[in-house]
Amino acid sequence: MPLDKVKSIINDIKNGNTKPIYFLMGEEPYYIDGISKYIEENVLSEEEKGFNQMVLYGRDVTVEDIISNAKRYPMMAEKQVVIVKEAQDLSRTIENLLSYAENPQPTTILVLCYKYKTLDKRKKLAKTVAKTGELFESKKLYENQVPDWIKRVLAGKGYTITPKAAQMLVEFLGNDLSKVNNELEKLQLILKPGEQITPQIIEENIGISKDFNNFELQNAIGEKDIKKAFAIIQYFSQNPKNNPLVMTVALLYSFFSKLLKYHALSNKGDAAKVLGVNPYFVKDYQTAARNYPMKKVSAIIGAIREVDMKSKGVGAANLPQGDLLKELLVKIFN
Numbered sequence: 647m648p649l650d651k652v653k654s655i656i657n658d659i660k661n662g663n664t665k666p667i668y669f670l671m672g673e674e675p676y677y678i679d680g681i682s683k684y685i686e687e688n689v690l691s692e693e694e695k696g697f698n699q700m701v702l703y704g705r706d707v708t709v710e711d712i713i714s715n716a717k718r719y720p721m722m723a724e725k726q727v728v729i730v731k732e733a734q735d736l737s738r739t740i741e742n743l744l745s746y747a748e749n750p751q752p753t754t755i756l757v758l759c760y761k762y763k764t765l766d767k768r769k770k771l772a773k774t775v776a777k778t779g780e781l782f783e784s785k786k787l788y789e790n791q792v793p794d795w796i797k798r799v800l801a802g803k804g805y806t807i808t809p810k811a812a813q814m815l816v817e818f819l820g821n822d823l824s825k826v827n828n829e830l831e832k833l834q835l836i837l838k839p840g841e842q843i844t845p846q847i848i849e850e851n852i853g854i855s856k857d858f859n860n861f862e863l864q865n866a867i868g869e870k871d872i873k874k875a876f877a878i879i880q881y882f883s884q885n886p887k888n889n890p891l892v893m894t895v896a897l898l899y900s901f902f903s904k905l906l907k908y909h910a911l912s913n914k915g916d917a918a919k920v921l922g923v924n925p926y927f928v929k930d931y932q933t934a935a936r937n938y939p940m941k942k943v944s945a946i947i948g949a950i951r952e953v954d955m956k957s958k959g960v961g962a963a964n965l966p967q968g969d970l971l972k973e974l975l976v977k978i979f980n
Contacts, residue, residue, distance in 0.1 A: 664725070667758070667780065668757045669765070669782065670757065670760060671760035671764045672782075672784035673762055675761045679824070682759050698721060700727075701729045702715065703730070709736055710742065712746075712758075713743070713745075713746045726753060728754060740771065741770075747771060788922070791821075793812035793815075796826060799827070805841060808843070809924050813924075813927075814845055817859060833852075855881075860894050862874075863894065863898075867901075869933055869937070870979065875979075879968065880968070891957050891971070898950055899951075904931065905931055906943050953973065956970055
């Protein structure tokens with residue numbers, strides 16, 4: 647998991663085992679920002695930073711400018727730090743860094759923040775950086791991996807969170823780790839270490855309703871609680887900005903697709919692993935499987951696709967969100 651690799655990199659830096667190059671690349675900016683910020687704040691003392699630390703931006707410099715700065719010697723310090731933010735703006739010429747990567751300045755720590763892109767690992771630059779420095783790829787987590795990430799991040803700071811509360815955050819914020827972390831940090835300001843984050847705390851401090859959200863809608867449908875399901879979509883239709891139809895449709899599609907897989911499992915004991923869900927939530931699929939046979943699940947997935955098309959204007963003339971959801975629920979429950 648990327649979190650383990652990040653901890654390993656930071657621990658090495660803490661222990662004075664720095665690399666001459668840190669090439670931080672990939673789709674998830676959270677880890678790239680975390681490593682570069684740690685280096686920026688901790689490698690040099692405040693007195694050393696004035697002459698020996700500089701931050702460059704990819705749009706303002708060339709690869710040759712970066713190399714020129716990296717080849718400088720530190721002044722009254724053992725190391726100098728050169729951080730290149732938005733280095734992906736140099737993607738067309740980044741291979742020109744090869745000559746420096748082959749023989750990097752040992753007294754320089756060069757950090758390149760290459761967000762949303764990656765080097766071709768088959769090419770010589772990537773292979774050379776991996777040999778002489780640190781080549782780190784920051785991959786996006788799938789949404790089903792984020793609850794475990796939340797749990798681990800909080801555990802490292804002395805907090806716990808209920809599975810439902812973690813799921814509420816993911817359902818509301820998706821897999822944008824920076825956004826999720828921002829909300830977690832807000833909660834840590836008001837909670838004492840050791841406290842557990844619950845749905846009630848999420849509702850009171852982040853503004854996500856613990857009773858009227860996509861997660862609760864999924865549960866109501868799975869349990870065939872018709873009254874509750876219609877109450878939730880009524881709330882959604884009155885608050886469309888906070889509850890976009892596209893999110894609801896995506897979550898229901900994912901739920902019923904996994905339910906189809908659950909039906910097909912010969913060994914239900916493997917459900918959590920195969921479905922990619924926390925074992926705590928397997929009971930939701932057990933309940934839904936009793937209420938919806940495999941043939942019905944296939945028909946529901948077809949109905950969800952149809953509503954998705956209608957929401958995009960195909961086969962329906964701007965039907966309100968509430969009407970589309972009511973139509974979907976009627977098809978699910980009948």
